[in-house]
Amino acid sequence: MSVKIFKINEDLKEFMPQEIIDLEEKATWGNPKRGVMDLPYAKELIEEHSLCAGCPESVAFRYILASLPNPEDTVIVNSTGCSSLVFPHIALHTVHPLFGNQNSVASGIKRVLEWRFPDKVKDVVVIAGDGATIDIGLDCTLQSFFRQEKITTICFDNEVYANTGGQDSGATPRGMEFKMAPGGKQWDKVPMWQLAIDSGCHYVARLSVSSPKKVEQVVKKAIYVAREVGPTYIHLYTPCILEIGLNADQGLWEMRQRDKERFKFFEYMTDEAKEVIERKKKEGLL
Amino acid sequence: MAKLGPAGYSPYPVSVVEGVLTPPPGKALMFNEIVDEEVAMREAAKAMLTRENPTIFPGPQVLYAWNEEAKRKAKFVRKMAEVLGAKIIPMYDYRPKYPKIDPEKEINPNHPNLTIWHNKIKACIFIGVHCHYANVALKIIRAETDCFTIAMCSMAGHEDAMITLRDQHSEDLEKFIRIAEEVKRELGK
Numbered sequence: 001m002s003v004k005i006f007k008i009n010e011d012l013k014e015f016m017p018q019e020i021i022d023l024e025e026k027a028t029w030g031n032p033k034r035g036v037m038d039l040p041y042a043k044e045l046i047e048e049h050s051l052c053a054g055c056p057e058s059v060a061f062r063y064i065l066a067s068l069p070n071p072e073d074t075v076i077v078n079s080t081g082c083s084s085l086v087f088p089h090i091a092l093h094t095v096h097p098l099f100g101n102q103n104s105v106a107s108g109i110k111r112v113l114e115w116r117f118p119d120k121v122k123d124v125v126v127i128a129g130d131g132a133t134i135d136i137g138l139d140c141t142l143q144s145f146f147r148q149e150k151i152t153t154i155c156f157d158n159e160v161y162a163n164t165g166g167q168d169s170g171a172t173p174r175g176m177e178f179k180m181a182p183g184g185k186q187w188d189k190v191p192m193w194q195l196a197i198d199s200g201c202h203y204v205a206r207l208s209v210s211s212p213k214k215v216e217q218v219v220k221k222a223i224y225v226a227r228e229v230g231p232t233y234i235h236l237y238t239p240c241i242l243e244i245g246l247n248a249d250q251g252l253w254e255m256r257q258r259d260k261e262r263f264k265f266f267e268y269m270t271d272e273a274k275e276v277i278e279r280k281k282k283e284g285l286l
Numbered sequence: 287m288a289k290l291g292p293a294g295y296s297p298y299p300v301s302v303v304e305g306v307l308t309p310p311p312g313k314a315l316m317f318n319e320i321v322d323e324e325v326a327m328r329e330a331a332k333a334m335l336t337r338e339n340p341t342i343f344p345g346p347q348v349l350y351a352w353n354e355e356a357k358r359k360a361k362f363v364r365k366m367a368e369v370l371g372a373k374i375i376p377m378y379d380y381r382p383k384y385p386k387i388d389p390e391k392e393i394n395p396n397h398p399n400l401t402i403w404h405n406k407i408k409a410c411i412f413i414g415v416h417c418h419y420a421n422v423a424l425k426i427i428r429a430e431t432d433c434f435t436i437a438m439c440s441m442a443g444h445e446d447a448m449i450t451l452r453d454q455h456s457e458d459l460e461k462f463i464r465i466a467e468e469v470k471r472e473l474g475k
């Protein structure tokens with residue numbers, strides 16, 4: 001896609017709504033140094049969101065979209081769940097495939113884009129819930145890692161099937177109860193970040209979305225490494241405040257608690273990934 | 287035809303239900319009849335000049351300055367609106383905007399009928415809307431509203447519009463404007 005696609009024809013500009021004019025005039029396109037620090041000034045690529053008030057997934061979206069180094073040439077593949085309801089509000093190419101097969105679809109898109117636009121950098125990013133990534137879509141997720149697809153996978157781990165009303169998922173910690181899982185989870189939380197490492201991801205990070213700057217850094221690293229080396233994986237804690245009984249203003253507090261324990265910041269990179277990251281740092285892009 | 291829709295024509299997707307296909311190159315389609323392009327252009331101009339609240343719905347391919355042809359076309363769309371005394375309401379993207387579409391300012395392919403009902407539009411021109419979304423929107427409009435639809439398509443046309451003009455590039459828009467000016471004079475407008 002060309003940045004020109006966001007340039008409105010002067011002859012028809014007066015008929016365009018302000019939000020679209022803002023996308024042309026105030027959004028950050030064509031600038032890989034864009035980041036979360038632009039949030040107060042720039043037009044965001046998310047217009048609004050349709051999640052519960054205070055849902056941490058909404059801030060995850062804002063930070064990720066503000067951090068994409070190449071939004072005009074990025075395709076996001078999502079999956080059914082709370083997060084998928086937000087995609088209609090995002091001013092980027094997004095694809096909603098079947099629940100669970102997001103990494104397979106993303107692999108195909110990436111390969112076709114490489115073939116079709118060999119001279120352009122095109123980033124493909126998957127954003128999906130824990131149910132989609134770790135349970136129902138685990139096969140597709142891992143197979144894309146085994147095949148060394150050059151895509152970035154971001155899992156919004158809220159430790160539950162939220163959109164269907166609260167069933168436990170592979171990412172639910174042992175013993176946790178939900179409305180539709182009153183007996184409590186019988187097994188341990190699947191350590192998806194470790195599976196990602198064992199399955200061949202070159203950059204892996206686990207964190208909550210309590211720190212915007214940290215989210216920006218891992219997103220940029222993961223995308224740069226995926227472009228050049230192979231699959232990358234980011235595991236984000238985005239608690240479902242509704243299902244764990246918190247108020248709209250308690251999401252950040254919840255994340256800060258978990259930052260000290262099961263979502264303690266963790267980062268892994270292969271030597272090839274390290275080389276890319278060091279180079280990007282020197283270029284001032286990280 | 288099993289039953290007439292609100293626009294006095296089939297409310298069903300016509301290719302499937304009635305076997306109506308897009309016109310061959312160089313020709314146009316009026317309802318289910320293949321006609322010369324000039325004939326269709328005259329009828330399209332007449333519909334826009336005589337029906338209430340005529341409106342042009344430009345899509346992304348003419349709204350954004352992504353190539354020189356798009357810039358030329360935008361100028362002609364503007365001119366066309368002047369000659370036809372038509373409003374311009376953009377279909378600037380295809381995201382399903384629920385629930386707060388502003389029907390005075392925008393049209394969305396997933397519920398185009400809202401804009402048409404709200405503004406009581408009885409004739410419209412689709413131009414620069416990508417084919418798959420034009421197809422969806424035109425089907426909804428003909429099933430739900432009494433609006434006369436015209437598609438000015440740069441590709442093969444849309445059988446679900448009541449008049450479809452195919453392979454329409456900037457020189458064809460110029461030609462349409464000339465014809466519209468003629469029809470306007472004939473109508474004494």
Ligand SMILES: Cc1ncc(C[n+]2csc(CCOP(=O)(O)OP(=O)(O)O)c2C)c(N)n1
Nearest residue numbers: 080081082099129130131132160161162163
């Ligand atoms: C093939 C398929 N199976 C099941 C569903 C039902 N379904 C819709 S949303 C959802 C839960 C999604 O959970 P998760 O991926 O964790 O996302 P969250 O809603 O928690 O953000 C399920 C199982 C579906 N839409 N499609």
Ligand code: SF4
Nearest residue numbers: 051052055082240242
């Ligand atoms: S149900 Fe949970 S995850 Fe879904 S929008 Fe509400 S708070 Fe967020």
Ligand SMILES: [Mg+2]
Nearest residue numbers: 129130160162
């Ligand atoms: Mg979930």
